[in-house]
Amino acid sequence: MTPEPHSVPLKDPFTAAVLAWLVPGLGHIYQGRTAKGLLFFVCLMGTFAYGMYLGEWKVVYWAWDERKPVIEGICRLGMGLPSAPSILQSFRKDDAGLPVLGHFQATPSKAELEELNARLSRTWSIAAIFTMIASLLNILVILDAQGGPAEYARAATREPSQEPAPA
């Protein structure tokens, strides 16, 4: 197997990481690694959107009371813009809906949550898992945008020790 070259154009790694957090793949597109960026965008946004579809577009939400989905919410921090509306919606005081967003990713009422859990049952959990896995995978994508592929970093740290010791 031929060894991989150990140079990847990372441009400004911090900007790339922030862009990758906002939208999966955007950091790579910014760096000119377009094919990888598109792969990440399609895979992660597709998984996230499919999870939302399975959960009837209500599985991604945030609340500050007992409805708070703690583990799911923490996992979804890996996705910036796709899960940001849920945070904005959690500050909504009335049922009018936010401008532009309407009720997208709005916090469901307790009765609505109970009804969704009872009706969708296992599918509700699967939907949440899809959105969580997409968000967690985006953390790997952010690291790749910030520091390049993991194997390159490993090779770079291994190389100095392989040099012959001075006599």
Next chain:
Amino acid sequence: MIALHWAQMLRAESPYWYLLPLVVVVSLVYSATRHEEWPLIWRRAVRLAIFILCFMAVTLAILWGIQLL
């Protein structure tokens, strides 16, 4: 008996089918974050997907065996 169990598991409405897109996405994204060369990414992704599926099948078989005890 075993064939019946596997047939039930693989029926159209089985939740196990949701595993397939997840395995594909996880193996592709994981491999792409570790390598930059496309042939290597595809090869490692296929290998990882097979490993995950085999691991889950073995785990399922063990759990099924324990259930029978």
